[in-house]
Amino acid sequence: MFLRDAWYAISWDHEIKHAPFGRTVCGEPIVLYRRTNGALSAFEDCCPHRLLPLSKGYLKGDHLVCKYHGLEFDECGQCVWMPGQQGIHKEAKMRIYPVAERHRFVWVWIGDPALADEKKIPDLRWCSDPKWIFEGSTYHVKCNYQLLVDNLMDLSHETYVHPSSIGQHEIVEAPIKVESDDASVTVTRWMYNIDPPPFWAANLKSQEKCDRWQICQFSLPANVMIDVGVALAGTGASQGDRSRGVTGIVVNLMTPETETSTWYHWGMARDFQTGDRGLTMRIRDGQAAVFTEDLEILNSQQENILRRTDRDLLNLKIDAGGVNARRIIEHELSRQR
Numbered sequence: 001m002f003l004r005d006a007w008y009a010i011s012w013d014h015e016i017k018h019a020p021f022g023r024t025v026c027g028e029p030i031v032l033y034r035r036t037n038g039a040l041s042a043f044e045d046c047c048p049h050r051l052l053p054l055s056k057g058y059l060k061g062d063h064l065v066c067k068y069h070g071l072e073f074d075e076c077g078q079c080v081w082m083p084g085q086q087g088i089h090k091e092a093k094m095r096i097y098p099v100a101e102r103h104r105f106v107w108v109w110i111g112d113p114a115l116a117d118e119k120k121i122p123d124l125r126w127c128s129d130p131k132w133i134f135e136g137s138t139y140h141v142k143c144n145y146q147l148l149v150d151n152l153m154d155l156s157h158e159t160y161v162h163p164s165s166i167g168q169h170e171i172v173e174a175p176i177k178v179e180s181d182d183a184s185v186t187v188t189r190w191m192y193n194i195d196p197p198p199f200w201a202a203n204l205k206s207q208e209k210c211d212r213w214q215i216c217q218f219s220l221p222a223n224v225m226i227d228v229g230v231a232l233a234g235t236g237a238s239q240g241d242r243s244r245g246v247t248g249i250v251v252n253l254m255t256p257e258t259e260t261s262t263w264y265h266w267g268m269a270r271d272f273q274t275g276d277r278g279l280t281m282r283i284r285d286g287q288a289a290v291f292t293e294d295l296e297i298l299n300s301q302q303e304n305i306l307r308r309t310d311r312d313l314l315n316l317k318i319d320a321g322g323v324n325a326r327r328i329i330e331h332e333l334s335r336q337r
């Protein structure tokens with residue numbers, strides 16, 4: 001069900017402090033913490049004694065102590081103290097997970113640790129490049145991660161789900177171009193000479209006609225980067241000149257928790273007015289409100305999918321991006337099995 005040999009964003013980097021943090025990824029409960037030197041440790045979140053989650057415990061220096069009977073583990077997951085015992089049971093060692101920090105996120109590798117090459121961490125350069133500014137948050141969504149991929153690879157839903165912010169009828173009318181290879185899918189939509197919707201009019205600081213683009217790119221295991229923006233109409237944005245426009249990269253990292261729940265890390269990086277902290281917060285809050293509208297749809301959709309096992313999903317032309325992403329995931333799943 002899950003692609004295991006992959007890096008998943010488990011949290012934002014600032015969320016991991018000198019304290020146990022528990023989160024389930026691909027059905028595996030994981031506890032992680034930041035050591036006193038700033039490095040990270042990540043283990044299975046389960047005490048080998050009576051199986052209490054170790055995320056309920058506490059740190060003693062760089063050692064993790066179980067809250068129930070005090071078993072103590074070093075930063076490599078090895079038990080170094082047991083109550084009422086002379087020695088240490090050798091099997092009292094926890095599975096450790098490869099973990100890395102990059103582009104403002106903490107990444108864990110769920111599968112074979114020997115394959116955990118940090119070069120395979122997704123390239124999210126906009127999130128860490130000082131020429132850009134990036135902010136966002138995390139939502140817990142009660143749906144399978146592939147429903148989120150479908151949602152993000154087909155932005156025609158903006159017209160109906162987000163009519164007051166980024167939705168407009170031209171999105172449904174504009175044709176899409178879908179390109180795909182073995183590892184990625186790109187869905188491109190250009191809308192020419194249209195009125196900017198409220199969010200973009202405010203950022204462009206203009207109500208004049210604009211050219212608007214949405215370029216959604218899926219990559220494994222379940223990441224969708226969306227290059228979005230508007231430029232004054234006819235100023236050459238579609239030919240590559242965005243000097244009269246504003247660009248954002250909507251970052252979406254879907255980390256499966258279970259088959260029917262997902263940690264959805266989202267945010268937007270932008271290359272305009274990067275020093276305006278107030279704008280950064282307003283965009284983040286606006287995005288939070290927009291994605292809340294998606295949550296309601298996705299939660300209800302998943303409930304119905306579970307209820308209506310007699311029905312299959314119907315694929316329309318607008319679903320080409322999501323369908324291709326599902327094909328790539330399925331192919332990679334069979335390769336990893």
Ligand code: FES
Pocket residue numbers: 047048049050051052066067068069070071
């Ligand atoms: S359950 Fe952890 S020490 Fe007993």
Ligand SMILES: [Fe+2]
Pocket residue numbers: 151157158161162290291294
């Ligand atoms: Fe949406």
